[in-house]
Amino acid sequence: MRQRKLSISTILQHTLLILLSLIAIFPLYWMIISSLKNEADIFNSSIIPWNATFSNYVYAFQEMPILRMMLNSFVMATLLTAFQLITSILTSYALVRWQVKGSTFIYLLISLSWLIPMQVIMIPNYVLVNQMGLNETLLGIVIPLSVSTFAILSLYQSFRSFPKALIDSARLDGEKDFFILVKVILPNLKSTIASLGILLFINGWNEYLWPMLITTEMENAPIQIGLRSFVNSDVNMWGSLMAATTISCLPILVIYFILRKHIIESFVRYGIK
């Protein structure tokens, strides 16, 4: 009796889970399908593109400098990842390695900055970037975002659990402090840092509000911003809009399918902002 009851609840559970998974991925499927439909099929609700065509992609590439914007996004996300990793590594190292005067205060200052939303600081930062003449540039997007509180807080945890004995023995050998960081700590935290790097890259790729304020010309903008103006342009070109959307998602999806286990693990370790 108990066995039977259990199996019914198991079936129910799986049904619910399958339903929810379908809801989770169906929009993605619909995006790809719509991008492949031809002009006649785009407005019917068939879930298979019987007359699949790439014409939407051709049109999307004609309408927008997609390659240029993808390159912008790639450079932006890579620079963001690099800067955020460097600043968080140096900070975590300093906090763990030395008994810094006022370290509690510094840590508090860093954690509290997590609570400052972009919407609160966007106007002064926008004015400053303009004064520096960095508007319409990728550097103008990247520099203000080059410290990630999230990255510091997560790396600090990993640095704290790093075995002290290894650092001490390096110290006794008379190694320089920077050498200890680069040759002793970093190689051992390689996978941790790689995981964090992947998350930061995804975050950077998806960055939206700040790049939208800094870049207005398509040529200078990351793909998300181009996509936004395409959506808002009110042309009824949904096939090619979905083609452009698919292209914009492609790098993230490729990274996800190659490194799925790694990404989920790193997410589990850090959460996401």
Added chain:
Amino acid sequence: MSNYQSNSIDIAALEPIQAKSKRARKWRLLTKPYIYLAPSLILLWIWMYYPTLSTFVLAFQNWGMVPGTAPTPVGLDNFVRLLSSKDFGISIINTLFYTVGLLPFSIVIPLFLAVATHKMEGKMKNVYRAMFFIPLILAPVSVGAIWRWLFHPTNGLVNDLLLQFGLIDSNIAFFSDPVFAKWLILLITGWKMIGFGTILFSAALTGISKDYYEAISLEGANRFQQFRDLTLPLLSPMIFLVLMMSLLFSSQWTFAYIDILTQGGPFGTSTNIYYEMYKYGFSNMDVGLSAAAALLFFVVFGIIAFVLNNITKKYAFYDN
């Protein structure tokens, strides 16, 4: 930890003193950490703390962001204008609506998903979790574009299906409808964020020893009792963390969908506080109003964070 650090400084003191004087060495030892801390602290100051203070000052000034003009002080005028504006009232109510409305998606559904997949063996567990995770890593703009197409007023799939099944007589312009617009933004943000709680709760569950479950089922506890008496208390620190993040960040999570799907409309019915700040600043060029709203909400969110932090310390159950 502090124990170790004092050790390491002792070790440093044991090192042979070289050509440089003792004082110079001590000076270097004192300043060295700050050299490593400098990049982050300087950048945080320039791009986070200083602008926050500037915003607080701007809240008491009037400025149109026109180059060559300077902000003029206006006292509390911005706050008066803000609190008497109808849009601001709506945006506060909506902010509450979105914040509370997102809790099922950030906590309740993820709890179910994490617990349901936790006990599964083998591949299915990871397949499910991988699928819930996908919406989370996609860009808000891409997600917004897809949903806008699905709910397109004339050619969207949703209208098409509703018509085919005879549930509606004519197409609905979802995002131009005051009721639908708000609910859809909530549902789409919720859909996006389900994976967030799911993964964090799954991780927390992995850390719970299987022995507890064996012990409690030997005592004859059924599945629900197991969940209530064992899973829930052990997950409580993580639940509080996700709760706090959900309350504090939900307005940022909805921002992108408001911008892409409705621009706050129709008639400001789907806007939230952060979107109003953006509109005041960059559409109306009314910097003072935007800054006043920022200051007001910074204080409110700060209080929420502080209170929740204290509640967590008091009530969360830690399994040591």
